[in-house]
Amino acid sequence: MSELTPSRLWSMRAAFTGLVMVILFFHLLPLQTAAGSWICPDFVLAFALAWSVRRPEYVPTLLLALAFLLTDLLLQRPPGLWALLALIACEQLKLQSRSLRDATLVTEMMSAAAWIVGIGLAYRIVLAILLVDVPPFGLDVIQIAVTVLAYPAVVAITHIFMGVRKATPNDIGGKGVRS
Amino acid sequence: MSDHLTQRINRKKGDAALAKDRAQVDYAGPLRRLVLAVLVLALAGVFLLWRIDSPRVERFRAQVTDAIVPNMDWAMAPVTGTINLVRDFQSYRRIAEQNTELRRELRQMQAWKEAALQLEQENARLLDLNNVRLDPRLTYITGVVLADSGSPFRQSVLLNVGARDGIVEGWATMDGIGLVGRISGVAQNTARVILATDASSRIPAIIQPSGQKAIVAGDNSAAPPIDFLENRELVRPGDRVVTSGDGGVFPPGLLMGQVAADPGGRLRVRLAADYERLEFLRVLRHYGNEPVSDTGDVLRPAALLAPEVGE
Numbered sequence: 001m002s003e004l005t006p007s008r009l010w011s012m013r014a015a016f017t018g019l020v021m022v023i024l025f026f027h028l029l030p031l032q033t034a035a036g037s038w039i040c041p042d043f044v045l046a047f048a049l050a051w052s053v054r055r056p057e058y059v060p061t062l063l064l065a066l067a068f069l070l071t072d073l074l075l076q077r078p079p080g081l082w083a084l085l086a087l088i089a090c091e092q093l094k095l096q097s098r099s100l101r102d103a104t105l106v107t108e109m110m111s112a113a114a115w116i117v118g119i120g121l122a123y124r125i126v127l128a129i130l131l132v133d134v135p136p137f138g139l140d141v142i143q144i145a146v147t148v149l150a151y152p153a154v155v156a157i158t159h160i161f162m163g164v165r166k167a168t169p170n171d172i173g174g175k176g177v178r179s
Numbered sequence: 180m181s182d183h184l185t186q187r188i189n190r191k192k193g194d195a196a197l198a199k200d201r202a203q204v205d206y207a208g209p210l211r212r213l214v215l216a217v218l219v220l221a222l223a224g225v226f227l228l229w230r231i232d233s234p235r236v237e238r239f240r241a242q243v244t245d246a247i248v249p250n251m252d253w254a255m256a257p258v259t260g261t262i263n264l265v266r267d268f269q270s271y272r273r274i275a276e277q278n279t280e281l282r283r284e285l286r287q288m289q290a291w292k293e294a295a296l297q298l299e300q301e302n303a304r305l306l307d308l309n310n311v312r313l314d315p316r317l318t319y320i321t322g323v324v325l326a327d328s329g330s331p332f333r334q335s336v337l338l339n340v341g342a343r344d345g346i347v348e349g350w351a352t353m354d355g356i357g358l359v360g361r362i363s364g365v366a367q368n369t370a371r372v373i374l375a376t377d378a379s380s381r382i383p384a385i386i387q388p389s390g391q392k393a394i395v396a397g398d399n400s401a402a403p404p405i406d407f408l409e410n411r412e413l414v415r416p417g418d419r420v421v422t423s424g425d426g427g428v429f430p431p432g433l434l435m436g437q438v439a440a441d442p443g444g445r446l447r448v449r450l451a452a453d454y455e456r457l458e459f460l461r462v463l464r465h466y467g468n469e470p471v472s473d474t475g476d477v478l479r480p481a482a483l484l485a486p487e488v489g490e
Contacts, residue, residue, distance in 0.1 A: 025251055027329035029259050030336060034401055034454040039331045065218040073240045076333040080226030084219055091215055130230055135332035
């Protein structure tokens with residue numbers, strides 16, 4: 001089913017771009033103008049990690065970099081830093097994707113969680129070194145925690161609704177039909 | 180027999196495809212690393228540029244926002260409307276208790292209304308006696324809120340008015356009642372308002388009736404704390420907080436809210452503007468306060484001045 005034709009490859013890349021735009025769209029809706037409201041998970045990062053583990057070829061490096069940079073610009077973060085860290089995390093997971101392909105969901109989640117926590121801390125450390133005003137530590141910790149907790153749900157959505165699944169040897173010629 | 184053959188052929192095809200896959204990865208490896216290195220350097224460059232020359236990058240950010248967000252507006256307006264509708268609908272469940280509460284409040288309000296009417300008449304009479312003219316230069320432009328900051332760490336909204344409408348950096352923004360924030364970041368069609376609750380917001384204020392000066396410093400909470408208060412004893416919860424106009428950024432006398440004490444005893448401002456529903460905001464045109472530069476001659480009549488000159 002996941003036959004890798006160019007049309008499917010490019011349509012999935014377009015789908016990822018669309019997904020990022022939809023997430024940004026819901027972030028920007030003027031619904032939460034009061035302070036001290038909900039902290040929602042960083043869905044762009046979670047989806048990018050989940051897609052990187054499953055199908056590295058659907059999320060090429062350049063697309064990821066542009067998506068993260070756009071997110072930085074639109075969400076009023078210091079531009080570039082979070083994009084840089086998230087890009088490195090995604091690329092590392094892509095390198096591991098071959099071994100994660102056979103691993104269980106728990107292993108994958110641990111790996112993703114380690115990266116989410118790691119870049120969250122690195123982000124704060126770099127900002128602190130460069131004397132940029134950082135948000136309160138508690139807020140950041142909550143955001144990291146909810147992102148880690150949301151990761152399984154993101155994986156489920158990716159797997160079930162978007163049909164982005166880990167490649168298995170059976171995928172190729174499994175049904176005896178190749179286009 | 181034929182099944183067996185098909186399976187073998189399939190397996191061979193599978194092997195070939197896997198081998199091809201591997202070959203592609205091997206070939207693409209160095210190229211991919213190069214692309215990654217270039218992108219990492221570019222992103223680090225953007226970040227350092229922002230750290231060194233923030234205004235330029237912030238202008239670029241405003242332009243990007245200006246190019247993207249207004250295009251989303253056609254979809255944002257109905258989605259926002261629908262979600263607000265659902266929220267309103269949920270609130271119908273509490274309608275009975277709200278009703279009784281409102282009746283009670285209405286009775287109190289009627290008393291207040293009487294008092295207000297009397298005061299209004301009195302005020303009008305006094306103003307008439309004094310020939311007072313309110314500042315005619317303080318006009319405003321009304322903008323619609325397009326988007327919020329999208330992150331819990333920043334408190335700002337995006338308005339659909341910008342440099343095209345003559346918006347200038349630093350102007351004060353109000354909803355119908357109280358101060359909301361300050362314009363920071365103007366693009367051609369959009370402008371960003373940093374709310375008074377944002378962690379970077381510092382607004383000089385006067386607390387009435389004691390006349391104490393203070394700074395209202397946002398900290399990402401719904402009620403910003405009051406800093407640099409001279410004498411705490413003179414300030415009580417319930418006092419009015421208005422802008423002082425110090426620093427020349429805001430016009431003086433804009434209502435911010437009321438003083439409230441949090442459980443820790445710290446004084447905070449309960450903001451008068453309705454931050455839950457920011458839809459239309461007024462941007463006040465403000466061309467700076469005139470500084471008082473000369474000493475008043477009125478204080479020393481000429482008759483008193485003359486002997487001194489003689490000496």
